[in-house]
Amino acid sequence: MNGVQLLLVIVGAIALTGLAQRRGLQPALVITLVGFAASFIPGFTGIELDSDIILGLVLPPLLYSAALNFSFFSFVRNLRPIIGLGVGLVVATTLVVGVFAAWAVPALTFGTAIILGAIVSPPDAVAAVAIGRKLGLPKRVMSILTGESLVNDAAALTLFSIGVAAVAGTHTIFENPILLFLYSAVVGIVVGIALAWVSMLIRRLLKDAALETVLGLIVPFAAYLLAEQLEASGVLAVVAAGFVVGTNASRAGYETRLQERQVWSSLDVLLEAFVFAYIGLQLRFVIQDLTDTGQSVWAVFGVGLLVLLVVLLIRPAWVFLSFGRNYFTDRIMRRKMASDVRIRERIARENEVRVARGRRPRQYPVFLNWRESVVVSWTGMRGVVTLAAAAGVPMLLANGQPFPGRAEIQAIAFIVAVGTLLVQGLTLPALIRALKLSDPKQDAYDREQTELARKVAEDASKKEFAAFVSAPPQGMPLELLERVQAMVARQSEDAERAPDPTEGEFGKAFGALYRRVLQAQRMAVVAERDANTLDDEAAREFLEQLDYQEAAIVSRLGNRL
Template sequence: MTALAHRRGIEPALLIVVIGAAVSFLPGFEPPELDSHILLTVVLPPLLYSAALNFSVPTFLRNIRPILGLGVGLVVVTAFAVALSSHLPWVPLSFATALVLGAIVAPPDAVTAVAVGRKLGLPKRVMAILTGESLINDAAALTIFSIAVAHVTGDHVFIEEPLLLFGYSAVVGPVVGAALGYVTLWIRESLAHPGLETVQGMVVPFAAFIIAEELHASGVLAVVVAGFVVGSGRLDAGFQTRLQERYVWNSVDVLLEAFVFAYIGLHLRFVLEDLHEAHESLGEVVIVSLIVLLIVLVIRPLSVFAMFWRKKLSERIENKLSGQMPERGRGGPGTRRSAPSWWSRIDRTPLSWQENVVVSWTGMRGVVTLAAAAAIPATTATGAEFPERATIQAVAFVVAVGTLLLQGSTLPMLIRRLNLGWASADETAVEAEHRKAEQVAKQAAERVFADFREHPPGDVDPQVLVDIVTRIARLAQDADEAPDPEEHTRRAEVYTSLYRDVLASQRAALLAERDAGRIDEEVVRAMLDRLDLQEAGVTARLEGRL
C-alpha cells in the first residue's frame, strides 16, 4: 500500500487508514486488541531512536532555543488550549478528560514534514529545527498525557506536583539514556560482528524506554539521548554495521508507521459504535472535532510568528540601547563572564518570514497522536469505563487525518511557492553543496597522503608506496585498482591500512563540517552513505576474487 501511495503521489498514511477503515466494516470482523502500555512501548521507541541515530548533537544544541520553544512550549500551550476549548457547557468532556485529548493532539509528527523537506531540499536550519522538535515534543506531550490519565483513572502518581514530576522526568530520563548508550558502545567494542551489533542496537530503544519508565522518568528522552550517544559512536563501527543498521531502521520505520495507521483504521467502526451507544447524536463529537482541528491548525502559526516578532522586537530594542550605553573597560564591573563554549555556539539568528511560514505549517499529526489515543486505558482504577474514551479517539482520528489532508498535501506546494527548496532554487546551489562535500573529502584524503609520504613504512620500496597512493586515489572510480587479497604481503597490508585511514579521515572531516553548520546535513549523509557503499563495493570485489 505504501508503494502504491508513493506511485500515485498520495500520503501513505491516508491510504492505509482508509483501507483499514473499510476492512473494519466487513461482517464478522474483530479488531486486534493490544494493551495500552504495550502499544506505546512497541511503537514509539524505535521511531525516535532511528531518528536520533542520524541527527547531529551539535546541530541540536546549536538550535536548542527554537527546538525547546516548539517541542516543549508550544506542546504545553496547545494541550491546554485544546483542554480549555473542549471544556465548555455544550461539550461532553470534563477538564481532565479534555486535557487527555489536548496532550494526544499536541505533538506534531515531523515524519511527513522531514520527508517532504528532504525531497525538496529545505534549508538545513529548518530541517534541523523540525527534526529536533520531533525528538522532544513527544516527551512533553506524553508527560502531560500520563498525568491527566492518572487523574482521570485515579491511579497513584510518583510525584504529585506536576512541575516537579516534569523536572524529574527531564533529568533522570536523559541520564538513563546516556548510561545505556555508553554501555552499548562498550559492548560493541568486544562484539566486532555486524549481525550481532545490529541486533543489539535494536534492543537499545526498548531497554532505554522501559528502564526509564520503570523509574517514573521520561522514556522518550531516554531513547533520544541513547540514540545520540550510539549515533555519535557509529564511526567506530564497521561499514557493514552502518549499512545494515541504516536499512534495518528504515524498514522498521515504514512497518511501524503502517501498523499504527492500520490499527486505528481497523478500530474505526467500533469507535463509531461506541459513540452511537454513548450519544443520541454524533453532532457533539463533530463539533468538538472541528473545534480541536481549528485550534490545532491556527495555534501553531500564531505561536511561531509571535516568537518571530518577539525576537525582532528584542533585537531592535537591544540595538537601540547598545548605541546609547557607553562602552566599559576590559575587566570592569560591566564585563560579562565568558559563556560556556556550547552556549556561545547557539544560533540566535532568526528564521526568515518564509522559513517561519513553512515551520508554522508543519503541524501534521500522525503516529504519536494515534498511538496515544489507542493507548488510553479502557477502565479506571475502580473498574469503571474510562469516561469519553471513544469521543477522544474519534477526535484524535479526525485531527490526524485532517492535518494530513490540509497541511500534508499543501506543504510541498507552499515550499515551492516560497522558493525555499532545492526543487525551486537554482540547481547551482545544490551542486555547490555537493562540490563542497567532495572537496572536504578530497582535502581529508590529501592530508592522510601527505602524512603517509612524510612517515612512510621503512620496509617498503618507495616506488611501491607511490603506486599504493595512486591506486587509492583512483579507487572511487575503479575498485579493480585494489591489490589481490591472496597477496598476504607487506604491500597489501600497507595498502589496506592506508585505505582505511583515508576513509576514516574523510568521514571525520565531513562530520566536523556538518556539526559546524558549514555543509548541509542531508548532503553529508549522502556523502557518508557513498563512502560506506564504496567500501562495501571494494570489499565485495576483493572477496569475489577469492
C-alpha cells in the first residue's frame, strides 16, 4: 500500500466518522461497510500492514488513552467482573472455539484451532462504549466494559503467542504456559509502572506543556516495546502506565492537562477510524487468498458463520451463568445477614470505624441486574486485536514448512470481526433503548459526590483566603484588603465561580492569590479522592473545571502574573 492510498484511507475514514455522527449512525459500522465496498474499486490494491505495525503503533495509544481517562478506583471496585470477562471469558472462548473449529475445519489441527480461538476471543469495547455513553448506560456497566477491554487484549495475545509457539516450534522464555502467562502479566505491569514514574519525574523537570505532551505521547509506545522485548505483555505495560499517569495527572500543570485531553481525543478518533476502515478494505483480499490456495470460499465462509454463531452464544452463556451464581449467592448472604444479629452488629461496628477515619462505609456488593447483564452479554464486537492477531499468524513453521490453515484462520477471523460488528453493533442501540436502563440511585449518588467535591474545594479556598487575609502582603492598601475580603465572601458561596481579577496591581495580586487557591482546591479534592471518600469520576470532572478556571485567569492577566 503506497503513501497516497494510506492518506486517502485515513482522510476518508475521518470524513465518514463525521458524517455518521451527524446522522446518528455508528461510525465503526459505516466505515467498515464503506471500506468493504471501496475495496472492489478497479485498480485498488491490497493493504498489507505487518501485524507488528498494527499492534505496536495502533493498539498502545488506544489502550493508554482509555486507561488515562478511566478511574483506577472504578477498576478495582469492579475487579471481579472485569477479570471474569477479561480473562475467564477469553480463555473459555479460546477453548470452545478451538474445539469446535478443530472438528468443523479439516485444515485445522487442534493447535491451529486454538490459535483461531485466541484470535477471535477478545471483544473491542470501542464501539460498545461509544454506544453506551451516547444512550446513557449506567456507570457500573460502562466501567465493566471499559475495564474488560483493558484486560482481555493481554489475555488473548498471551494465549495467541503460546499457541503460535507450540505449533510453529518457536522459542519462548518459559515452556510451561501457566508460568509464561504469569511472567507476561507480572513483568508487563512492573514495566508499565516503572516507565510511568520515570516519565512523571522527567515531566517535573521539563515544565513546558508542549514538551510534556510529546513525552506523554512516547510513553505508551515505550512501555509496549520494552515489555515485548522482555517477552512480557506490552498491553498490560501500557495499561499500567496509563493508570499511574492518569491517577497522578494533578501533579502536572494545567496547560499540560488541557492540551493532552485534546491530543488524546483527536488521536483516538484518528486511530479508531483507520482500524475499522482497514477491516473493511481487507476483507476482499482475504477472500482472494482463499481462492489462491484452492479453498472453497463458500465452504470456509459457511464454517466462519458457524464460528461466529458460537462466539455470539458463548458470551451470553458466560454472563448469565455468572449472573445466576451472583444472584443466588446474594440472596443467601442477605438472608444470613437478616437472620444473624451478630453479623449485622459486626458490619455496623466496622462501618463506624471507617466513617470515623473519614472513609466510606463498607457496602454490600451490588451485582448487575438481568437487564444490565443482557446488555453486557451483547457487547462482544471484535476489532483491532482480532485484526492484528490474524495478520500476525506466521507464514512458515520453524522447519520452513507452510503454516497449516493460515488462510482459513484469517478468513474466519475476519468473518467473526465483521459479523459481530454488523450483528451486535446494529442491534445494540435498539436493545439498550428497549430495556430502558436507568439507575435513579446512580443519579442521586452522582449529585451527592458533585456536591461533596464542591464542598471540599470551598473549604480549601476559605482556608487559603483566610491565611492571605491574616497575613497580607507587605504594603497592601487597607481598601484593597477589604475588597479581597468582600470577594472572598462572594466566592465562598460558589467554589466553581472564577473571579475577574483585571484591575491593575489589585488584579495581579488577587490573580496570583487565586491561582494558589485553585491549587489548594485541587490538592484537597485529590486527597479526598485518594482517601476513597470522593468518587474518582466526580473528582476528575471538578479538577477539569479548575483547569479551565486557571486557564481563564492566566488568559485575562497575561504577563502580569
